[in-house]
Amino acid sequence: xAVPALRRLLHKxxxxxxxxxxxxxxxxxxxxxxxxxxALVGDGRTGALIARDGSVDWLCLPxxxxxxxxxxxxxxxxxxxxxxxxxxxxxxxxRYLEGSNVLETTFTTAGGRVRVTDAMTLSxxxxxxxxxxxxxxxxxxxxxxxxxxxxxxxxxxxxxxTRLSRRGGRWCAENKSDALLLTVCxxxxxxxxxxxxxxxxxxxxxxxxxxxxxxxxxxxxxxxxRDDAERRLERTIEFWPRWSARxxxxxxxxxxxxxxxxxxxxxVFAPSGAIVAAPTTSLPEWIxxxxxxxYRYTWLRDASWTxxxxxxxxxxxxxxxxxxxxxxxxxMTQPRLQILYRVDGAPHAHxxxxxxxxxxxxxxxxLGNGAVDQKQLDVYxxxxxxxxxxxxAVGRLDGDTGKEVARIADHVAERWRERDSGIWEVRRPVTHxxxxxALCWIALDRACLLxxxxxxxxxxxxxxxxxxxxxxxxxxxxxxxxxGSYVRASDMAEADASLLILALLGYDHPRTARITGxxxxxxxxxxxxxxxxxxxxEDGVGGDEGAFLTCSFWLVDALARCGRLDDAASLMDxxxxxxxxxxxxxxEVDPASGAFLGNFPQALTHLALINAAVSIADVEAExxxx
Numbered sequence: 001x002a003v004p005a006l007r008r009l010l011h012k013x014x015x016x017x018x019x020x021x022x023x024x025x026x027x028x029x030x031x032x033x034x035x036x037x038x039a040l041v042g043d044g045r046t047g048a049l050i051a052r053d054g055s056v057d058w059l060c061l062p063x064x065x066x067x068x069x070x071x072x073x074x075x076x077x078x079x080x081x082x083x084x085x086x087x088x089x090x091x092x093x094x095r096y097l098e099g100s101n102v103l104e105t106t107f108t109t110a111g112g113r114v115r116v117t118d119a120m121t122l123s124x125x126x127x128x129x130x131x132x133x134x135x136x137x138x139x140x141x142x143x144x145x146x147x148x149x150x151x152x153x154x155x156x157x158x159x160x161x162t163r164l165s166r167r168g169g170r171w172c173a174e175n176k177s178d179a180l181l182l183t184v185c186x187x188x189x190x191x192x193x194x195x196x197x198x199x200x201x202x203x204x205x206x207x208x209x210x211x212x213x214x215x216x217x218x219x220x221x222x223x224x225x226r227d228d229a230e231r232r233l234e235r236t237i238e239f240w241p242r243w244s245a246r247x248x249x250x251x252x253x254x255x256x257x258x259x260x261x262x263x264x265x266x267x268v269f270a271p272s273g274a275i276v277a278a279p280t281t282s283l284p285e286w287i288x289x290x291x292x293x294x295y296r297y298t299w300l301r302d303a304s305w306t307x308x309x310x311x312x313x314x315x316x317x318x319x320x321x322x323x324x325x326x327x328x329x330x331x332m333t334q335p336r337l338q339i340l341y342r343v344d345g346a347p348h349a350h351x352x353x354x355x356x357x358x359x360x361x362x363x364x365x366x367l368g369n370g371a372v373d374q375k376q377l378d379v380y381x382x383x384x385x386x387x388x389x390x391x392x393a394v395g396r397l398d399g400d401t402g403k404e405v406a407r408i409a410d411h412v413a414e415r416w417r418e419r420d421s422g423i424w425e426v427r428r429p430v431t432h433x434x435x436x437x438a439l440c441w442i443a444l445d446r447a448c449l450l451x452x453x454x455x456x457x458x459x460x461x462x463x464x465x466x467x468x469x470x471x472x473x474x475x476x477x478x479x480x481x482x483x484g485s486y487v488r489a490s491d492m493a494e495a496d497a498s499l500l501i502l503a504l505l506g507y508d509h510p511r512t513a514r515i516t517g518x519x520x521x522x523x524x525x526x527x528x529x530x531x532x533x534x535x536x537x538e539d540g541v542g543g544d545e546g547a548f549l550t551c552s553f554w555l556v557d558a559l560a561r562c563g564r565l566d567d568a569a570s571l572m573d574x575x576x577x578x579x580x581x582x583x584x585x586x587x588e589v590d591p592a593s594g595a596f597l598g599n600f601p602q603a604l605t606h607l608a609l610i611n612a613a614v615s616i617a618d619v620e621a622e623x624x625x626x
Contacts, residue, residue, distance in 0.1 A: 409447035
């Protein structure tokens, strides 16, 4: 199958971030805002997607993998939302407060300006509060602006029966063991009709109002007072810059790196340390198609990128928590490793479908992820690499963990010859993917390095022999003389962007002819401007897809490691400009329109950005020291 971009007559990148999303209205299509128009706020357990027109279109409670209470992004008619916007024609611009995950949107009308500050609050100490709370503070900046709001909860992915009532001057929405309390201060309390509450307010300069939404699950609902909510909002505003200032990177892309770190912090499930791939499900890789997956799980494949990014930026507490979550979760299935686990470490994620129409008609909407049952051998390489990174950072592993790691390495030595579904989780007959084989070598090599340091039981003779066999297989079946490159699989002489990982994880020195030849082949076949597609060829799903942003950042990283710093820095500049107006990335982008595709925001994209920026800095430092 030809690369989709080759069939397009015009390729144009999205305009630079500084020229996008400012002072204009959101253009919804059949009720759906472009994915690019969303921002994320969260508290370390769940997150809300808020469009630039002030509508909260996605929120799951109590946790990120719980059922939604607002799902307008997946069903504009039935999903439910929490709207807050001027009732007169307006333009909108927004930003995150500096170094923060607190969102600020300024609406401008012919009559004046107002500012809406959105945050999911932390407790007075900056830690997790017992409840989930979304605070929306509105302030009049100039003139007079009329606004409208609408609270329309739809519990359990719009399958529940929402009951609305008034309690203690607040609106209460209930469904079974779930409840939402809406406190409205400084404005009309609204009226209920057709399962929703709507109200209006007018703010003059210097005036303010507050809407606070608190959720409860199987526990008493907490009634929020204005003073308490504003105090928690202020504490939350104070917390984020203190946290983000710890990032140990001072290169030219610091703003993008810090924003990516802040995104990852929102995607960390704080009670366990797990990091979800994205806070959403079923945002499509192809509008109108069925490439719609649930990403509210932790993929072990992301482990090495996660540990690497957190350690390189100096976020050791988060790295420590993630490592021990990784060991706890994988213990459920060791020595076999699953591809993904739930945020609480549970191994089940069976795939089903939800009765929602899907983003712009892209169905099905999925709950769970069928990839959980796939065999993907490359996961062993990324997990052993992450264990090696962690062990180097702390200098030790406890005895039981060392024994578990050795058993995983034994499993790789026994199973590396098997076929698998590969990194891209193809739903076609399995085969011998070369990236998977190479990462089996990474797993065995890292086990040997751990054994050399006395951190795991020493079976390195066996592991090294198996690693040598893997290398021989990759050389014989994965190298193509005609292309001067490693190829996708033993029976597919095609380019695959995942082969860039061989340079990133040190399968061979990145400046050898075979690695540089592979980077060149990926560029020739899969790169179009700043965009890199994942692969050519069928995958058993069908349909078109956008360029995979992670692959673009992998290319930056590989170019830097290959010594091509000018090319790496130039591409990095282009990619940083592709973020939306608040610095976030989805999984994919359509090169023809600049539209975001896939789940949003995507952890792997932001991880790859961080690691690419730090790799450039590391190579530059090596050159200066030479």
